[in-house]
Amino acid sequence: MPAILESLGVPYTGSNSVTLALALDKAKTKQILVSEGIPTPSWQLFPTPTTRLNTRLGFPLIVKPNREGSSKGIWRESVVGDEASLRRQVARIYERYHQEVLVEEFVDGTELTVGMIGDDALPILEIDFSPCKGSGEFFYSWRMKEFQGDASLGLAPAFHCPARLDAQMAARVHEMARRAHRALGCADFSRTDIRLRADGTPFVLEVNPLPGLSPLDSNFTAMTTAAGLSHHALIQRIVELATARYSQTSQTARPACAGTTRDDGSVPAQEPASANRLVASPVAP
Numbered sequence: 001m002p003a004i005l006e007s008l009g010v011p012y013t014g015s016n017s018v019t020l021a022l023a024l025d026k027a028k029t030k031q032i033l034v035s036e037g038i039p040t041p042s043w044q045l046f047p048t049p050t051t052r053l054n055t056r057l058g059f060p061l062i063v064k065p066n067r068e069g070s071s072k073g074i075w076r077e078s079v080v081g082d083e084a085s086l087r088r089q090v091a092r093i094y095e096r097y098h099q100e101v102l103v104e105e106f107v108d109g110t111e112l113t114v115g116m117i118g119d120d121a122l123p124i125l126e127i128d129f130s131p132c133k134g135s136g137e138f139f140y141s142w143r144m145k146e147f148q149g150d151a152s153l154g155l156a157p158a159f160h161c162p163a164r165l166d167a168q169m170a171a172r173v174h175e176m177a178r179r180a181h182r183a184l185g186c187a188d189f190s191r192t193d194i195r196l197r198a199d200g201t202p203f204v205l206e207v208n209p210l211p212g213l214s215p216l217d218s219n220f221t222a223m224t225t226a227a228g229l230s231h232h233a234l235i236q237r238i239v240e241l242a243t244a245r246y247s248q249t250s251q252t253a254r255p256a257c258a259g260t261t262r263d264d265g266s267v268p269a270q271e272p273a274s275a276n277r278l279v280a281s282p283v284a285p
């Protein structure tokens, strides 16, 4: 949709099509994070099901589709402790999703997610899976998201917002999310998923430039609620940020579009809008 709106010149809220495409590709996102010095788990992309495992990676590993969301293709069995299980999961993802597979070191620790509105980081949300032990699910798998809150299935994690972190760690995690948001070129809002390893090292898993904003059950709105922001105020803020962004862009873009100076110092008249459209060339006789 953003790509269509861009081609039509229709303003919209949130990140542009380039950021959305980049963030959908987890491996590309990780390359950008690394280039910005933002820690992310070590990984390897499997472009084919028979790609050889780089021995630099240490088990346990997590196997996931490179370009999905909502934990699609992420099951309890996706965390693997040996190469035979890894091969099984890689094959399973190829079969179902027909795309490259991302193999990543599993960060055992605390699950955190951080919402950004403009340059402001929201209170950190911690998702604690310890109440889900009976279900055998121990991280944010597809099943955990699909049936979240169903205590009869043992899929009711505990949410803490703000997260149970000391002030120094909270500031560090906030700064990571802010840097990840900027590195991907996110606009207006985003949500960065982070895992805090047991030794206290935070790692960015991915950046979501289009997180769910449902007032009923989205993690983003759990954070805005904790910040004392109503859903109405959240939407209002997003629209304000986008409006400010568009008015800035049109002010800086206008002189370049309208008046490129010629070598002799004169300014060509502004071309009519139709001049930007593709016009079929006359056929040569």
Ligand SMILES: Nc1ncnc2c1ncn2[C@@H]1O[C@H](COP(=O)(O)OP(=O)(O)OP(=O)(O)O)[C@@H](O)[C@H]1O
Pocket (backbone or CB within 6 Å): 041, 062, 064, 068, 069, 070, 071, 072, 074, 104, 105, 106, 107, 108, 111, 139, 140, 141, 193, 195, 205, 206, 208
């Ligand atoms: N390297 C990792 N170490 C530990 N847990 C991980 C790792 N990668 C993924 N996970 C677990 O799997 C979950 C889903 O992974 P990820 O965020 O990459 O997928 P997604 O489908 O893009 O999610 P979203 O619904 O946020 O778009 C994480 O929230 C986390 O619980």
Ligand SMILES: [Mg+2]
Pocket (backbone or CB within 6 Å): 193, 205, 206
């Ligand atoms: Mg995620």
